Amino acid sequence: MTRPDPRQTAALSAALSGAVDLSGLKARAEAATKATTAPAAAPSGDGAAPTGSFIIEVTEETFQAEVVERSLQVPVIVDLWAEWCGPCKQLSPVLERLAQAANGAWILAKVDVDANPRIAQLFGVQSIPTVVAIAGGQPVEAFAGAQPEPQIKQWLSALLDALRDRLPGIRAAEEGVDAEEEPLPEPEDPRFVAAEDAFEAGDYDAAIAAYQKILDEEPANEEARAALAQVRFQARAEAADPSVVGRADTSPEDVDAQLQAADVELANQRIEQAFKRLLDLIRRTAGPDRDRARTHLVELFGLFPAEDPVVAKARRDLASALY
Incomplete structure (x- = not known):
């Protein structure tokens, strides 16, 4: 991650x-x-x-x-x-x-x-x-x-x-x-090449813009959607202060801190803890704060294969928390 x-x-x-x-x-x-x-x-x-x-x-x-x-x-x-x-x-x-x-x-x-x-x-x-x-x-x-x-x-x-x-x-x-004289592979899509180059160079804004442009042109392009989620998460995780986890633990009402703490936990492979933090936030909030937490959690789900058992369980817990 x-x-x-x-x-x-x-x-x-x-x-x-x-x-x-x-x-x-x-x-x-x-x-x-x-x-x-x-x-x-x-x-x-x-x-x-x-x-x-x-x-x-x-x-x-x-x-x-x-x-x-x-x-x-x-x-x-x-x-x-x-x-x-x-x-x-x-x-x-x-x-x-x-x-x-x-x-x-x-x-x-x-x-x-x-x-x-x-x-x-x-x-x-x-x-x-x-x-x-x-x-x-x-x-x-x-x-x-x-x-x-x-x-x-x-x-x-x-x-x-x-x-x-x-x-x-x-x-x-x-x-x-x-x-072997096998058929040459299809040339790489220059739009993805440009986005990947920007990502590897650490220019996350350019990478996000490039992937978003692909999605604007092709809303069903799952490769671009998954890559966009990865870049957005990477940018947030690198910008987050690791100490935010402690602040979030002592300030459960601080929604911004909870979202950032979940990113830090996920970046450090504490996946279940990150999902639980956001699920707990969804359960105790309402209105725009709840929507922010739900959107953030769903975006984190997109970083994993759909069949991942940890994600599957978290999706069930999300449905339970919402309904």
């Missing part, structure tokens, strides 16, 4: 780089009983992953072959997640979509931390989702928390640019896409 904090990302990457002995899982894998399922495909000779294997499920037993050895050819992006983690359900589909689009220039390795606690311990994971980039057998970059798709694209692009000359599989995969 938040853009990566450069200080947090740098600290996490520095803590991992050169300090994690990934070979520690190798002996464990060799000693483990072989799984009854078919063995994972080994990286192909030219370094590019076979079609259909751009997204893999990894366990402690397969980590050495699927992550460490693959990372000698292409970056392997490790997604550390759990079934109970709401932000993970927001981040994972984005990573999966981008992995398929990359066509083997990098591999997405999904790790269920509940089933594979040793891997999480290996990276010193303190919260999930956590994403770690492995290259040449070592962690090189990382970030924690669900991030906006444009920011993830920027992170991946910078990672590939930095590693392209060191890992042969990146260029092989990229050139392989061109050599």
